[in-house]
Amino acid sequence: MGQIVKTTAAIAALLLSTPAFAGWEPSKPVEIVVAAGAGGASDQMARMMQAAIQKNNLMKQPMVVSLKGGASGAEALMYMKSSEGDPNKMLIAYSLIYMLPLSAKIPFNWRDLTPVSVIALDQFVLWDNASGPKTVKEFIAAAKAASAPFKMGGTGSKREDHVLTVFMEQKTGAKFSYLPYKSGGEAATQLVGGHTESNVNNPSENLEVWRAGQVRALCVFDKERISYKSKVTDTQSWNDIPTCKEEGLDVQYLMLRAMFLPGKVTQEQQAFYVDLFQKVTQTAEYKDYMEKQALKPIFLTGKDMVEFLEDDDKQNASLMNAAGFVAK
Numbered sequence: 001m002g003q004i005v006k007t008t009a010a011i012a013a014l015l016l017s018t019p020a021f022a023g024w025e026p027s028k029p030v031e032i033v034v035a036a037g038a039g040g041a042s043d044q045m046a047r048m049m050q051a052a053i054q055k056n057n058l059m060k061q062p063m064v065v066s067l068k069g070g071a072s073g074a075e076a077l078m079y080m081k082s083s084e085g086d087p088n089k090m091l092i093a094y095s096l097i098y099m100l101p102l103s104a105k106i107p108f109n110w111r112d113l114t115p116v117s118v119i120a121l122d123q124f125v126l127w128d129n130a131s132g133p134k135t136v137k138e139f140i141a142a143a144k145a146a147s148a149p150f151k152m153g154g155t156g157s158k159r160e161d162h163v164l165t166v167f168m169e170q171k172t173g174a175k176f177s178y179l180p181y182k183s184g185g186e187a188a189t190q191l192v193g194g195h196t197e198s199n200v201n202n203p204s205e206n207l208e209v210w211r212a213g214q215v216r217a218l219c220v221f222d223k224e225r226i227s228y229k230s231k232v233t234d235t236q237s238w239n240d241i242p243t244c245k246e247e248g249l250d251v252q253y254l255m256l257r258a259m260f261l262p263g264k265v266t267q268e269q270q271a272f273y274v275d276l277f278q279k280v281t282q283t284a285e286y287k288d289y290m291e292k293q294a295l296k297p298i299f300l301t302g303k304d305m306v307e308f309l310e311d312d313d314k315q316n317a318s319l320m321n322a323a324g325f326v327a328k
Helices: 004-016 041-055 070-081 096-104 136-145 160-172 184-192 203-211 267-280 284-292 302-323
Strands: 030-034 063-067 089-093 114-123 125-129 150-155 176-181 215-220 254-261 296-300
Touching: 030 041, 030 070, 041 063, 041 089, 041 203, 041 267, 041 284, 070 089, 070 096, 096 302, 114 267, 114 302, 125 136, 125 184, 125 203, 136 160, 136 215, 150 160, 150 184, 160 176, 160 302, 176 184, 184 203, 184 215, 203 215, 254 267, 254 302, 284 296, 296 302
Parallel strands: 030 063, 030 089, 150 176
Antiparallel strands: 089 254, 114 254, 114 296, 125 215
């Protein structure tokens, strides 16, 4: 991922110097498909983009958010796969596109779809209760010394939170009992209530309880700190959270946020949406959302996006195999 920043800057400069596409454009409302339930991070991002497109008049047709979180998100993936050639459907994808086919053996491959753009990356943070250990070293030592495995709350089973928990076990020798919840919000509530010792929620999912002083951010699972320096709590900004590697826990993981069309659409249709989402990333709504949710802004498309997806797919498959989550 070392070339991401340079590549992103180059692509942004190229696209900004390119005139808007005067060819194909949607002739009916565009459905943005969310492979999750209401209120989650994908739903929130879809609605932000819906509002940004409407407010800035980036597309003549309206964008409609369609929630298809059934069967752990398989409903959305299979819906997109069955919509070949339809340029009026758009999937807002995350790492589920790699993980679910491996864990549930559904007949889906992200290569069945048409990649449009990577629009953000989600970072993960190791959190504990404000009354718990104050550093990663103290947390790992407490987990190792505990008579029963530390309870780690997370969203779903055999997904990002679960994989990170297993990864931490393998790196530290500590034991965790993973408890899957319906949402990051529920995982946050369980941590505040002392029903779990920790979670690895995205920044946005623990934002309010962190601000309220109920949880502590121990480290971020990235090679660099979160960039935002405005104070979120009375004393800390996102940038004040150390990386896990700085704290002696060498675990890194970033979650994809990307847009896909169904397979077998035309290059002209694909180009329209590349241009559309590049414009979305320049809006005040997108920039404000990125900072409020502590997401990592990025814009990749074309060959660079496909190379990124191939690398990301390999990393996720490796983690899933190491965790024993690949269906036989």
